[in-house]
Amino acid sequence: MSDWLTSLETATPQEDFELAILLAGxxxxxxxPSADLRNKLRTEYEGNADSLTLASQVIATHFQTVAAANNHWK
Incomplete structure (x- = not known):
């Protein structure tokens, strides 16, 4: 695995949210790692409300982590 994430620092909550989505993805x-398999599976969960809610929860957890790393932009 390469070092692609060098910091959790963001200037704004919007940047935090975008980073949270990136981290989840x-x-x-x-x-x-198989993009073909991910794309195949996506068709199975993209219309499933429970799956989408769980994805949102993962993003929210990442958002909390990044916000804490940025001292909630105080």
Whole structure:
């Protein structure tokens, strides 16, 4: 694995949210490296409200982590 994330520092909550989405996606890609399989599975969960809610929860957890690393921009 390469060192692609050098900091959790963000200037704004918007940048935090974008980083949280990136972290969630990177976690999925690293867990399942086959893009073809990820795309196949996406069709199975993209219309599932429970799956989408769980994805939002993962993003929210990352958002909390990044916000804490930025002292909530105080």
């Amino acid at each position: 990177k976690g999925v890609a690293d867990t399942q």
